[in-house]
Amino acid sequence: MRLEADTPPIQVLLVEDDEDDFVLTRDCLRALGPGRVKLEWVSTCEEALAALASGRHDVCLLDYRLGAMTGLELLQQARQQGWSGPFILLTGQEDATIDHQAQQAGAADFLEKSQLTPTLLGRSIRYARQHARTLEALRRSQESFRELIEHLPDGIGVQQGSQLVYANRALATLLGCASVDELIGHSLSTLAEEFLQAEAWTLLRDDITQALKQGTPVAPREIRMMRRTGGHVLVEITQVPLVFDGQPCLLWSVRDLTERRQMQARLLHADRMASLGVLSAGVAHEINNPLAYTISNLDYLETNVLSRLELPEGARGEVRELLSDARLGASRVSDIVKQLKLFSRVDEDSQPEPVDVHRVLETSICMAMNELKHRARLVRNYDEPILARAHEGRLGQVFLNLLVNAAHAIPEGDVERNEIQVVTRNEDSSVIIEVRDTGVGIPEDLQERVFEPFFTTKPVGVGTGLGLSICHGIVTGFGGQMSVESRVGHGSTFRVVLNAAAAARPAEPAKASEKNVASRRGRILVVDDEPMIGVAIRRTLQREHEVVTLTSAREAHARLLAGEHFDVVLCDVMMPEMSGVELHQALASGAPAVAERMVFLTGGAFTPVARAFLNQVKNHRVDKPFSSDELRELVRRLVGT
Known part of the structure; x- marks a missing residue:
């Protein structure tokens, strides 16, 4: 052939x-x-x-x-x-x-x-x-298939009889083993004793019985597995009956759920922060309205009413002291509202901008003080004023988390012997912020894992293990770095390194002072759905100007379009039916000269439209609660122009 x-x-x-x-x-x-x-x-x-x-x-x-x-x-x-x-x-x-x-x-x-x-x-x-x-x-x-299995991100094991006869590298890595040889050839019961809790192994044995009996895969099951190197990992296990090397066996697919849980946690955290931002801005608006007229009325009471009362000098001094205490209390409430707004600000889509690091630190310290004061003395070691490229709200979240963690690392009851130190400094083009504590410290073999999602050294039920992971993501998102140094029994130092920002532009020259502005009695319109705000502003301005107050933006719109003249329109931003934003937009097309004379009063813009509007509009803005003197000065200047 x-x-x-x-x-x-x-x-x-x-x-x-x-x-x-x-x-x-x-x-x-x-x-x-x-x-x-x-x-x-x-x-x-x-x-x-x-x-x-x-x-x-x-x-x-x-x-x-x-x-x-x-x-x-x-x-x-x-x-x-x-x-x-x-x-x-x-x-x-x-x-x-x-x-x-x-x-x-x-x-x-x-x-x-x-x-x-x-x-x-x-x-x-x-x-x-x-x-x-x-x-x-x-x-x-066969080699290509083996290469495929070996490089799968999921752990793969094959059980034949009661033994594990095959395992890929991903499974060994997932369990903290140096090689697959540490797994292959061992019985399932022996491996279960090391890597599974008894309750989990009982559930998986039931799954094995069901899979072999029915000859079909069982539903995936989430199990927490121990790692040989320490700690644990949450996995999803699927068991599939098949023939391997000519023999009936059971394939185990083990998928690491850490990344999925991290993503879910981040999404949940982002959703909570967004909800908190809307909620706190609304709360701030509701608090700032009564706070505005409370502070305004206190000012009016002291400057205009008290002087007309016939009181003994001792009683007059006592009243002044009471008024001063009341103003101090209102001012503290105002500071708390500002802190709450800072930590709930929704700025995920904005670009990092120059942030005053010390100001954010001080706000974070105020928020964490109840945790700090019972555990350690707080020591500030600040360099000269520094600016970093970041987001104010998210950077505050990082600092707050580090401060609270430092406090939790120190047992209560011995304040004088323990210290939490906040250190800032400039190095070349970087800004360095350190939070140092004299707490229990972190073992060396665990330090490289402190930024992993779900890893925590706190007892079960005390921490989620997400705080430092989220902080690390925030800092790296700014283009910065985050690290830790620690010794057991000697405390820890968490270090944040950010990109330095250029110095802010010099402040604009001050506007013409009261002495340089022509004194003229103007006509002022106040539009605010809170009646007491209008009353407080009228009391503040009525000696110098004619003041008309309205609680409806629609009524104000009708009167202004009808030609009624006002030198200045003081208008709240957030109102029902018709907001200050909508009033400005309507006047910009129907009476642009009037729209230019609007001054916006805001106790907190808690909608994206309102925030975007205030960031873009060129009109003057007055934050509630406002100072009576500053409001009079602004109106006097606008009426005189």
Whole structure:
């Protein structure tokens, strides 16, 4: 049987120590056709191994008897040296034992020399080459599949009987093992004792029974697994019955849920912060309204009413002291509202901007003081005023978390012996903020994990393990860095490194003072849905100006479009039915000169539209609660222009 005419020459190595047998084999190969086979003959095992090492042969014809060595022994050595091509064993006698040994050794065929013909030898060579190509394709497929499994991000294990017979690298890494050899060959019960709690193992054993009984995968189950290196990891385990290496088994797919939980936690945190931002701005608006007219009325009471009362001098001084205390209390309420607004500000989409680091630190300290004062003395070690590129609200969240964590690292009851130090400094183009405590410290082997999601050194139920992870994400989002240094029994230092910001622009020259502004009685319109705000402003301005108060922006819109003249329109931003924003927009198209004379009163803009409007509009703005003197000065200046 001839080989096809278009096939390339076959490179054949013949290992034969008998010249007559060489001639027999050569003649059979020549009969296959001219140029179809290129034969190389060697007679010793050493020559054979050297020739095979060259890698140029397609098939090897191998005599069974080679002096002191058999062809099968030579075959084994060649395989060990890396030659994977096909062998055909040639023997001088029919022997079923040799035939079986040849098959076991991986020979492609076994031929008797006495029966050798060109047709038989050609068919055997063609089969051997095809078989070798098939085996090579299977080998590559198996290696590719193994490579795929080995590089899966999910942990994969195969249980056969009660033992783990396969594990990929991801599973070993997930469990904190140095290699898969630490897992393979162990019984499931032994591994469960180390990596699972008893309750979890009971649930998984029930799943194993169900999967094997029904022959179908069971529903994924979330389990907390222990790690050999310490700590734990939340995983999702799926068990699938299949046939592995010809035997029924159970495949375990173990997926790390840390990243998913981290993302869910971040989304939940972002949602809570957004909700808190809306809520606190609304609360601030509701607090600032009564606070505004309370402070305004206190000012009016002291400057205009008290002077007209006939009181003994001692009583007059007592009243002044009471008024001063009341103003101080109102001012403290105002500061608390400002702090709440700072920490709930929604600025996720805005770009980092210059932030006064010390101002944010002081606000954070005020918020954390109840946690700090019972545990340690607070020491400030500030450098000169510094600006960093960040978001004020989110940076405040980082500082607050670090301060509270520092406090929680110190037991209560020994304030004088413990210290929390806040340090700031400039280094080149960076701003460094450190929060140092004299608390219990963090073990060295755990320090590299403190910024991991869900990792916490606090007792179960006390912390979520997300605070430092979120802070780390905030700081790196600014383009900064966050690190920790700690010694057990000596405390910890958490360090935040931010990009320094350029100095703020110099303040604009002060507006013309009261003495330089022409005194003229103006006509003022106050639009605020809180009646007491209008009353307080009228009391403040009525000696110098005519003041009209309205609680409806729609009524104000109608009167202004009708041509009624006002020198200044003091208007609240957030009102029902028609807001100050909507009133300005309506006047900008119908009476633009009036829109330019609007001054916005705001106790907190808690909608995106209102915030965007106040950031863009060029009109003057007065924050509630306002100072009576500042309001009079602003109105006097606007009326005089």
